[in-house]
Amino acid sequence: MTTNRRQHTLEVLVENEPGVLARVAGLFSRRAFNIETLNVGPTEDSSISKMIIGVAVEGHSLEQVIAQLDKLVSVISIKDVTAQAKEVHDTQPDYQN
Amino acid sequence: MAKHVPTANGTEMTGATSLVKSLEAAGVEVMFGLPGGAILPAYDPIFDSTIRHILVRHEQGAGHAATGYAQVTGRAGVCIATSGPGATNLVTPLMDAAMDSVPLVAITGQVPSAAIGTDAFQEADIRGITMPFTKHNYLVTDPAEIPGVIAEAFHIATTGRPGPVLVDVAKDALQKMTTYNWPTSIKLAGYNPKTTPDAQAITDAAALIAQSSKPVFYVGGGVIKANASAELRQLVELLGAPVVTTLMARGAFPDSHPLHMGMPGMHGTVAAVTALQKADLLITLGARFDDRVTGKLSTFAPNAKILHADIDPAEIGKNRHADVAVVGDVRETISALIPALKAALAKSQPDLSTWLRQMNSLKATYPLGYDVPDDGSLSPQLVIERIGKISGTDTIFTSGVGQHQMWASQFISYEHPRTWLNSGGAGTMGYGVPAAMGAKVGAPNATVWAIDGDGCFQMTNQELVTCALNNIPIKVAIINNESLGMVRQWQTLFYEGRYSNTSLESKRVPNFPMLAESMGCVGLSCERPEDLDKTIEKAMSINDQPVVVDFRVHRDAMVWPMVAAGTSNDEIMIARATAPDWDSQEL
Structure with missing residues (x-):
């Protein structure tokens, strides 16, 4: 497991449905992932919301955070938008379960 | 059973009828449940349904029965309960099913939508409660959504890594009129499980295997879920490497096979535990590096590279870094790996003879065994071993959790998949009797034995009433050591025999x-x-009624071998304060 103390910023598209914030926040809480910041807003498509999540990766790999997030059926896609981040995690289909 | 006639889309009906028609359309034949106020509208159309509804005595029994049914049939198990306490009684079975990747659909009634959030009578936020251990869950307040949600629930529960899905339906959504509309296709933007492995990953995996000189097949419950036993055997025999099957994988590979080293983990065999510790490659198939298998993680399989094949990408690298990861259905993965490995072996065939000789020496030197008490009392291991021998390898065994579970995993020979059902990840005491009930409903012609403990039995035995009244003649062996035996064993070993x-x-x-x-x-x-x-033999001769046998056994028997919690697999003990004689082994 890689240890990386950097903060990463994830742009997460989710279904705009009741309970979706609880699903994401609950996942971070029960997996002991640290949320530094969390913003939720609308997108052009009213059925989809965008979450910007600042996550302090410490003890868990970023890959594990993303893979667990992507297991949520309500999560449509996850992009690492950290400044200088080169990796783009298009969740279709590599991180799908 | 009346034959199911599909209902035409566009038919007007209540939400309750739509729910039951949707369950029929999803192919449900059996469900286990117990009615109450909020779910009551659904029970009226259930009265007329082709679905066999089995009325349980406690909702927890319904949940574990649905799990037992799913584990023997490979299909989704279905349980149904009312709001509030009815729904919360399903929480343990849902958590259990999530930990062991069991396809389960739970239907719960909810208070009327206008009352949600008011602390109404029998109101519980069951969607919120079950978020951590359902694959997905729903709260339905619009009856028009019922068929689509039910179709999605079965799709999610049974595809990808199987798991539980809960559908909570508000009472007014059941009562209102709606137009039935079963979907022709399911499209979920956020759910698209990858079942076919990448070709490059298969090539890399085959190359890694061909380079190894001490490979071990580390086989988990995913192999049973994916119905991959036949393919696994071909792959194993192609390479000729030793195999270990985890607690969830007992029966995935025949115990009688000469390459089988037994079960790894806290109560695994010396050969299986040592095979993992000394290997240079773990060929990990549908397993998840659980702490009960790895022991102290930092000392687990220290010299091994890891090939990890799993359908859940989140398992890759979760506990142990994978040198080669193959994401996909494990049956497809093994099927693709067989020709790839043949090609790789044609170029370089590793010599595994020394490795196999070492492992076979351990297997011969340290077979599973037990001391028979000299006071003439009954040994629990002997009871379980004799039940296995007399009942035969086509029998389906379930167990509770504790010493009897470990002995049942050790001293019964499993030759076929889906013949060993237990609560592995959750460790749910009380799983045995209701799971046996569900297993017998799913496989009515099989002999089903629940190997239970006296503690476990007292948690869920009320379902024997359900069995007796519904012609579900299971057999229950209570391994009665008048103790919470595994806890007592830990008190013997780690708390100076203070039996609190x-x-x-x-x-x-x-x-x-x-x-x-x-x-x-x-x-x-x-x-x-x-x-x-x-x-x-008397119990075996009774097939028109459930049978319960109180086997009154010796109290002080312990489960060995043992890797104490938090310690390294290298510290395996074959008896109290007795390690294997490593010096006499060529390793």
Whole structure:
């Protein structure tokens, strides 16, 4: 497991449905992932919301955070938008379960 | 059973009828449940349905029965309960199913939508409660959504990594009129499980295997879920490497096969545990590096590269870094790996003879065994071993959790997948009887034995009433050591024999045979070794009623081998304060 103390910023598209914030926040809480910041807003498509999540990766790999997030059926896609981040995690289909 | 006639889309009906028609359309034949106020509208159309509804005595029984049904049939198990306490009684089975990747659909009634959030009578936020251990869950307040949600629920529960899905339906959504509309296709933007492995990953995996000189197949429950036993055997015999099957994978590979080293983990065999510790490659198939298998993670399989094949990408690298990861259905993965490995072996065939000789030496030197008490009392391991021998390898066994579970995993020979059902990840005491009930419903022609403990049995035995009344003739062996035996074992080993609150006194109270008889079962008892076989044979001869046998066994028997919690697999003990004689082994 890689240890990386950097903060990463994830742009997460989710279904705009009741309970979706609880699903994401609950996942971070029960997996002991640290949320530094969390913003939720609308997108052009009213059925989809965008979450910007600042996550302090410490003890868990970023890959594990993303893979667990992507297991949520309500999560449509996850992009690492950290400044200088080169990796783009298009969740279709590599991180799908 | 009346034949199901599909309902035409566009038909007007209540939400309740739409729910039941949707369950029929999803192919449900059996469900386990118990009605109450909020779910009551659904029970009216259930009265007329082609679905067999089995009325349980406690919702937890419904949940584990649905799990037992799913584990033997490979299909989704279905349970149904009312709001509030009815729904919360399903929480343990849902968590259990999530930990062991069981396809389960739970239907719960909810208070009317206008009352949600008011602390109404029997209101519980069951969607919120079950978020951590359902694959997905729903709260339905619009009856028009019912068919689509039910179709999605079954799709999610049974595809990808299987798991539980809960559908909570508000009472007014069940009562209102709606137009039935079963979807022709399911499209979920956030759910698209990858089942076909990448070709490059297969090539890399085959190359890694061909380079290894001490490979081990580390086989997990995913192989059973994916119905991959036949393919696994081909792959194993192609390479000729040793195999270990985890607690969830017992039966995935025949115990009688010469390459089988047994079960790894906290109570695994010396050969299986050592195979993992000394390997240079773990060929990990549908397993998840659980702490009960790895022991202290930092010392687990220190020299091994890891090939990890799993359908869940989040398992890759979760506990142990994978050198080669193959994401996909494990049956597809193994099927693709066989020709790839043939090609790789044609270029370089590793010599595994030394490795196999070492492992076979360990297997021969340290077979599973137990001491027979010299006071003439009954040994629990002997009871379980004889049940396995007399009942045969087509029998389906379930267990509770504790010493009897470990002995049942060790001393019964499993030759076929889906013949060993237990609560592996969750460790749910009380799983045995209701899971056996569900298993017998799913496989009515099979003999089903629940190997239970006296503690576990007292948690869920009320479902024997359900079995007696619904012609579900299971057999239950209570391994009665009048203790919470595994906890007592830990107290013996780690708490100086201070037996705080582990004595159940169950040889005095309750009287298990009388309890069984009162529930419409045959109750038998056995406490002398000389009566053992004839008691088992008597139980085997009764097939029109459930049978409960109170096997009154020696109290101080312990489960060995053992890797104590938090310690390294290298510290495996074959008996109290007795390590294997490593110096005599060529390793």
